[in-house]
Amino acid sequence: MAEKGKLHIVMFPWLAFGHMIPYLELAKLIAQKGHKISLVSTPRNIDRLPKLPPNLTPSIDFVKLPLPHVGNLPENAEATIDVPFDKVKYLKIAYDGLKEPITHFLKTSSPDWVFYDFVPFWLGSIAAELNISRAFFSIFTAPILSFFGPVPVLKGTQEDRTKLEDFTVRPKWVPFETTVVFRLFEIKRVFNSFTGDDDDVPDTYRAGAGIEDCEVLVVRGCSEFEPEWLKLLEEIHGKPVIPVGQLPTTVFDGGDDDTDDAWRGMKEWLDKQVKGSVVYVAFGSEAKPSQAELTEIALGLELSGLPFFWVLRKQRGSADTELIDLPEGFEERTKDRGWVCTSWAPQLKILSHDSVGGFLTHSGWSSVVEAIQFERALILLTFLADQGLNARVLEEKKMAYSIPRNETDGSFTRNTVAESLSLVMVGEEGKVYREKVKEMRELFVGRDRQDGYVDNLLGYLRSHRRLKLEDQSNGGQRN
Numbered sequence: 001m002a003e004k005g006k007l008h009i010v011m012f013p014w015l016a017f018g019h020m021i022p023y024l025e026l027a028k029l030i031a032q033k034g035h036k037i038s039l040v041s042t043p044r045n046i047d048r049l050p051k052l053p054p055n056l057t058p059s060i061d062f063v064k065l066p067l068p069h070v071g072n073l074p075e076n077a078e079a080t081i082d083v084p085f086d087k088v089k090y091l092k093i094a095y096d097g098l099k100e101p102i103t104h105f106l107k108t109s110s111p112d113w114v115f116y117d118f119v120p121f122w123l124g125s126i127a128a129e130l131n132i133s134r135a136f137f138s139i140f141t142a143p144i145l146s147f148f149g150p151v152p153v154l155k156g157t158q159e160d161r162t163k164l165e166d167f168t169v170r171p172k173w174v175p176f177e178t179t180v181v182f183r184l185f186e187i188k189r190v191f192n193s194f195t196g197d198d199d200d201v202p203d204t205y206r207a208g209a210g211i212e213d214c215e216v217l218v219v220r221g222c223s224e225f226e227p228e229w230l231k232l233l234e235e236i237h238g239k240p241v242i243p244v245g246q247l248p249t250t251v252f253d254g255g256d257d258d259t260d261d262a263w264r265g266m267k268e269w270l271d272k273q274v275k276g277s278v279v280y281v282a283f284g285s286e287a288k289p290s291q292a293e294l295t296e297i298a299l300g301l302e303l304s305g306l307p308f309f310w311v312l313r314k315q316r317g318s319a320d321t322e323l324i325d326l327p328e329g330f331e332e333r334t335k336d337r338g339w340v341c342t343s344w345a346p347q348l349k350i351l352s353h354d355s356v357g358g359f360l361t362h363s364g365w366s367s368v369v370e371a372i373q374f375e376r377a378l379i380l381l382t383f384l385a386d387q388g389l390n391a392r393v394l395e396e397k398k399m400a401y402s403i404p405r406n407e408t409d410g411s412f413t414r415n416t417v418a419e420s421l422s423l424v425m426v427g428e429e430g431k432v433y434r435e436k437v438k439e440m441r442e443l444f445v446g447r448d449r450q451d452g453y454v455d456n457l458l459g460y461l462r463s464h465r466r467l468k469l470e471d472q473s474n475g476g477q478r479n
């Protein structure tokens, strides 16, 4: 039987590391306060999650539900990192197949709350039937959720957005001036997943149904950073919105020998570079540049003359047949000042190294938070999903500089890559970008601030959970 006042929360993130990791960070913060978490995912994903600090292992249960087999999904694919972009929809279909096993788990474990992501559009109504309280936990920040709008727009029952251009202007439900809209080339790349096709439910519908069936929206972010967006989000949905802080990644160093060996070599190289001089280049676990883009990035790095450390994904899973390659002779020509790593690399350790001064990134929010944690200047090159909108948020606040691109097709040249890197890393004009990330550090990753957000969330969860039979026989006392 549950201890008095202790909560049991089930978390069900989408099968992408950019989702699972912030879910796990929130799980750790809640577990530290003495509550119990069941984090539900598939076996191979759970095996790939970072290690827990030993003091938290009794409070976080990893629940492994095998992913149902779906035709067209490559063998062993359990996360977006394992499949090419055009196969992600099959991963969603397989994930929908977890409906029965997770329902069974919720029935038997009878948690106080379930926290679900935007993909399982069916989970809210199931949890409601089981009298389990429901939070839509969004790793997308408030400006992004607000941009996507109210439930009828998300579910497509109100035909507000039918063409690409509808996503490049300020939506009518946003009452203040903002630049947070997609650029044409960005929306082109992701439009299909918003509108869906015959095989799959659109992402926007999924999010809309999830939000419709929740009682509260729990959102990554902090009110000091984006008060107007958090307030607007509450108005749009007519439900409480609770910011949970930026959830900076924390690493428990379990002394893993393999990663230590790999890291040792990298560290030796970084140690030899001048403080703050190195550009760290990485585009997250999902984005893969096209061959033309890769060539311009590489030649731009070469032209810039700056030292760089590049973590390059040439392939999305073994089923990805469109491998990309560095330009002929590139590695040889830059070997004195560049390191290209095509396998896994410890991003947090690299970013924390003194030699790194800037981060050329896809603008995924976890990477942004990590850059700010170590005060690294941000140069952005977006690829997918919400990345373009994240970039606008940062551009507006002069926290990052985006590489100039062709509005229609998103193309860019080696020259603009080189110029952008120099501007932000060393240019006088780019000083503002180097300064802003320092100013924002405390607001983003301050320990007490993060802790306060979690306390506030827990206060809400405690006072709004459903009474269970055992509570009722206690005279309704919950604390």
Ligand SMILES: *[C@@H]1O[C@H](CO)[C@@H](O)[C@H](O)[C@H]1NC(C)=O
Pocket (backbone or CB within 6 Å): 129, 130, 131
């Ligand atoms: C849910 O709660 C309601 C009201 O307390 C109760 O009538 C119903 O039987 C409960 N359902 C389940 C499945 O426990």
Ligand SMILES: *[C@@H]1O[C@H](CO)[C@@H](O)[C@H](O)[C@H]1NC(C)=O
Pocket (backbone or CB within 6 Å): 406, 407, 408, 409
């Ligand atoms: C941008 O790309 C489009 C389509 O490829 C092309 O027609 C146009 O000329 C380009 N614009 C510029 C300014 O280069």
